[in-house]
Amino acid sequence: MRKTYLDNNATTPLHPEVKKVIVGSLEIFGNASSEHFFGQEARKAVEDARKRVAELLNAKPDEIIFTSCGSESNNLVIKGVTCQDLSCKALEESHPGKHIITSQIEHPSVMNPIKSLERQGFKVTWLPVDKYGLVDPALIEKAITKQTVLISVMTANNEIGTIEPVAEIAKIARKREVYFHTDAVQAVGKLKIDVRELGVDFLSLSGHKLHAPKGVAALYIREGVKVCPVLQGGHQERGLRGGTENTLGILALGKACELALRERESNVKEIWRLRERLREGILAKIPEVIVNGHPEKVLPTTLSVTFRYIEGESILLRLSSKGIAVSTGSACSSGTLEPSHVLLAIGMPHELAHGTIRFSLGIENTQEDIDYTLEVLPGVIQELREMSPLWPGNKRAC
Secondary structure, eight states: OOOEEOBTTTOOOOOHHHHHHHHHTTTOOSOTTOOSHHHHHHHHHHHHHHHHHHHHHTOOGGGEEEESSHHHHHHHHHHHHSOOOTTOGGGGGSOOOOEEEEETTOOHHHHHHHHHHHHTTOEEEEEOOOTTOOOOHHHHHHHOOTTEEEEEOOSBOTTTOBBOOHHHHHHHHHHTTOEEEEEOTTTBTTBOOOHHHHTOSEEEEEGGGTTSOTTOEEEEEOTTOOOOOSBOOSSTGGGTBOSOOOHHHHHHHHHHHHHHHHHHHHHHHHHHHHHHHHHHHHHHHOSSEEEESOSSSBOTTEEEEEETTSOHHHHHHHHHHTTEEOEESBOGGGTOOOBOHHHHHTTOOHHHHTTEEEEEOOTTOOHHHHHHHHHHHHHHHHHHHHHOTTOTTOTTOO
16 A cells, blocks of 8 residues: 655654764763763764754854753743743843733644643733734734733644744834744744744744654744743753753754755755645545635645535545545544634634644655545545535435
């Protein structure tokens, strides 16, 4: 059976050159905090990787903090900026306010810590988005008060791919002297990300979204910005993230960032071509579908499609049986019947949201993958619709 992986927004396969770095670095076992030869060998490797991550973002190496995942990076910002611990040294320079601004379509690793702060007495402005998933910067400026301590809006949405006006939001935040964080986990390696041009204070990225392994990520913190550590321990990562560094993961992330800087433009061009082939093929072969997200301001890797009258979970399982891996627009697999909060936020009814599939492409996809998907998908949709009592073409429909 042919295997076609179209779930790259969930995780990406290791780049062949990243694999080589991991294997070639297995003997670098020293603790990067140790002063002897083995430790200093590890320290040099970690700092070289930090430079590569910084180069991808046009940042300074000292502005890069290594973490274990994008969720940790997001939590470090949100909880570190809003810290109320009087013993924290960074609190002396932190903002005393208790108001946060964010959007209704953020990743759970942003939404949930903010909801936790909301339960602790913080006021939160949950910004709506339009039908494409775009945040209106004017609403952000209007929402800012003297109590606003942080604005957090993602660079690009992980479900529908819409790219947000981050630079415009950052300009507003800077003018009003409010910290601005962007979760760029889905964007780094796919879009040009220049922290100087964007003007952000914090930016999160994750290794396994750009062909490095799981378990390693990074956080950009603009020079001069103070935050309280969330994971307390030793002096590692400038005291902001205690714990012995994941040397192998960091080296792999550094290589992945080096490759992204070198290959992004050519990769994106081909991935966009394949995405458009898939989109056009679906629209031509299958009736009653909705393409979600912005038609132009969208990640080249992401195609969210709603198939009317059927369940996305059923589509996923049928495609999986044919060797095609995709993701749904529903949270059913996590033990809830609620559809995606992103799809609801763009105004999609519950019954339609449940019929959504996310195809996410990567550097290993080929035209044969897309053609195979377009060969299999129409039949899967038709079979499921023929079993659905909601399908108007079904004689058994109620």
